[in-house]
Amino acid sequence: IEQSVLDSAKGMGMSNRQVLFQVKLPLALPTLLAGIRTATVINVGVATLAAYIAAGGLGEFIFGGIALNNATMIIAGALPAALLAILLDFLLSLLQKKKTLNLKKAIGGTALFFIIGLGAYGFKLHNETPLKAGFAPEFTGRVDGLPALKKTYTLDISHVVLGPGLMYKAIEQGFIDVISGYSTDGRIKSYQLRVLRDDLKCFPPYEAALLINGRSWEKYPELRAVVALLDGQINDSLMTHLNYLLDSEKQNPAVIAQRFLEERGLYKTPEGARSATLTIGSKIFGEQYLLADIYKQLIEGHTSLAVESKLGLGGTKICFDALVAGEIDFYPEYSGTALQVILQQENKGLDPEDLFKQVQEDLLEQYDVHYAKPLGFNNTYALMTRENQAKELGIKNISDLVSYLRQRP
Helix, strand or coil: CHHHHHHHHHHCCCCHHHHHHHHHHHHHHHHHHHHHHHHHHHHHHHHHHHHHECCCCCHHHHHHHHHHCCHHHHHHHHHHHHHHHHHHHHHHHHHHHCCCCCHHHHHHHHHHHHHHHHHHHHCCCCCCCCCEEEECHHHHHCCCCHHHHHHHHCCCCEEEEECHHHHHHHHHCCCCCEEEEECCCCHHHHCCEEEEECCCCCCCCCEEEEEEEHHHHHHCCHHHHHHHHHCCCCCHHHHHHHHHHHHCCCCCHHHHHHHHHHHCCCCCCCCCCCCEEEEEECCCCHHHHHHHHHHHHHHHHHCCEEEEEECCCCCHHHHHHHHHCCCCCEEEEEHHHHHHHHCCCCCCCCCHHHHHHHHHHHHHHHHCEEECCCCCCECCEEEEEEHHHHHHHCCCEHHHHHHHHHHCC
16 A cells, blocks of 8 residues: 555655655654654663662662662652653653654654653752762651751762762762762772761761671581670771772772781681581672672681672672571671661760660660670761862861851852
């Protein structure tokens, strides 16, 4: 039928241009619009990934919810994205089904739908502050992260959500001025950053130690003595140096872990058959990978147990839920995180030793989870800015940052 239409058009003396725009394209338009509908639905979903490069959108809710294992946040991002895709597909289908369809109007209508979708997807309404921050998804949603900062300091700063690996590059290149991070991060030195002092004690102590589920604690008593070999073995400066080797020097975490154990006379080559296999988990950042390797090599060298690694499981809730469910046997955790994220308790200003003891007791009572003694370093949450910018603006602590933002609306 289509070929006969084309032959008739040529027989009527129409030029090739007229045949293209008045016959061929109108005939092909339903198929073209079907492809556009498919591409629209796909790209609405793909656009959620823009949150990882600070482009905003509903992906901020989705990835924040994944990091926190928060189903409500995930649904808050995924449901509107799905509805937007359905709406755009429906509007385009109405355009496709019209019996008489002008080509220019079709193209214009399609473009309008895309503009509406883009505006609905990425529109934000807020006043920009003089300095701009970049925060990791987990930091924005955790009670001991951005919500705690806002409550303690009444901090009001424009911010974007960035993947942890991109924050440091973004602040180095001047796209943002303040980032969230950890006080023992090796990239502080590499990127010449200043850690702003938490002068109002917003963040509790974050002493690192190994969390072990009760079943493994009882079934493998040899773990207790082996894990205790690391008690107090890593201070803040040493952990920062180890992180520097990992993050900046790009050394293999297994190599760093072995060298650390060798320097302390704790490394042993695994020998003999393995009596059982346990699983160690970790969150999704470098220090956790490194600590997991240290524990893995220590346990395999001093016991007949084999250790399987499941690294990069995500945020705190995912790791802890896996631990309680028995999907992993242990993973490194921080006392302040356990207090506020797992136990949902407020920071009452306890000193590190009392806070750790309280967390230890509550985890055992509520979840049958054992918290080994601290490794010796405090990897607290922190806000950071470029060293030269901090000097120029006279910012030394978080209160200074808040004062600067208030003075320059």
